Amino acid sequence: MASWNSIPLEVTYQVLGWLAFVSWSISFYPQVILNFRRKSVVGLNFDFVVLNLTKHTSYLIYNASLYFSSAIHKQYFKKYGKGQMIPVAINDVAFSAHAVLLTAITLFQIAIYERGTQTLSKISVGIVSVVWLTAAVCFFIALPDHHWLWLISVLNAIQVSMTVIKYIPQVFMNFLRKSTDGFSIGNILLDFSGGVTNYAQMVVQSIDQDSWVNFYGNIGKVLLSLVSIFFDIIFIVQHYVLYRDKKALKTLTSPEQDEENGEPIVRSSNQTLPENV
Known part of the structure; x- marks a missing residue:
């Protein structure tokens, strides 16, 4: 296994990695x-949360397996060369585990808080079902000959696909409502910061090793950063440019009334809504 050639670059790599972890x-x-x-x-958007949970779960399995498994290390070095470094850091594992937990908490909030007329789409349920069925089939294909690197590569491809798909429902919902009320822009700004520092971390490793193998050896991490940055920019434009100071349309608000004061639980479009965090 390769070692670092430059201590300053190694320190920079670790700092960028933990900055990405903290931001994300x-x-x-x-x-x-x-x-x-x-x-x-x-x-x-509920589809965003469910797809996000699938994405982070598959990414956690990939990161933890590639970081901790000696069997997968051997398969990785056999494929990419013993002189290469494992392209997953401990901060990647920590982030994935934390992401699964917080996304599950958000899903729990969906179950207990006011939802208006919003529901989880059948398309989202279908996508998640197909994804995990595919993962199960791939597991049994990999099992006889222990093709674990191939299996986690499939999971990595799943998380990349989910990263691309998961943002679309929220982008579309914001477009239909002509508003970002209820969707936190703080989430997006931090996500953008995490994507930039995560990508920079891989660049630093490549510079130190004078090799770009870690980019295609962990293409999922690369695409995770780039796709996240792309959609974050879209959300930022929606929030600060397109729908600035605009309130949500009534089509997605609940008709239920607060029994005590007679006011709608979710205020209509001409009333002041709580600001995004």
Whole structure:
């Protein structure tokens, strides 16, 4: 296994990795806090959360397996050469585990808080079902000859696919509502920061090793950063440019009334809504 050639670059790599971990990990909290304060998840797309849980679960399995498994290490070095470094750091494993936990908490909030007329789409349920069925089939294919590197590569491909797909429902919902009320922009700003530092971390490793193998040896991490940055920019434009100071349309609000004061639980489009975290 290769070692670092430059101590300053190694330190930079570790700092960037933990900055990415902190940014991405904290990015889950603004939405959780916003949901808690409003006691409502209106404006948060449920498909986004369910697809996100699938994405982070598959990414956790990939990261933990590639980081901890000696058998997978041997298969990786056999494929890419013994002079290469394992392209997964401990901060990647820590982030994935934390992401699964916080996404599960957000899903729990969806179950207990005011949802208005929003529901989970059948398309999302179908996608998640197909994904895990595919993963199960691939496991039994890999089992006889212990093709574990191939199996986790499949899971890595799944997380990349989910990264691309998961943002689309929220982008479309914001477009239909002409508003980002209920969707935390704090989440997006931190996610953007995490994507940039995560990509920079891989660049530093490549510079030190004078090799770009870690990019295609862990293409999922590369695409995770780039796709996240791309969609984060879209959300930032929606929030600060296209739908700035615009309130949500009534089509996604609940018709239920608060029994005590007679006011709608979710305010209509001409009323002031809580600001995003």
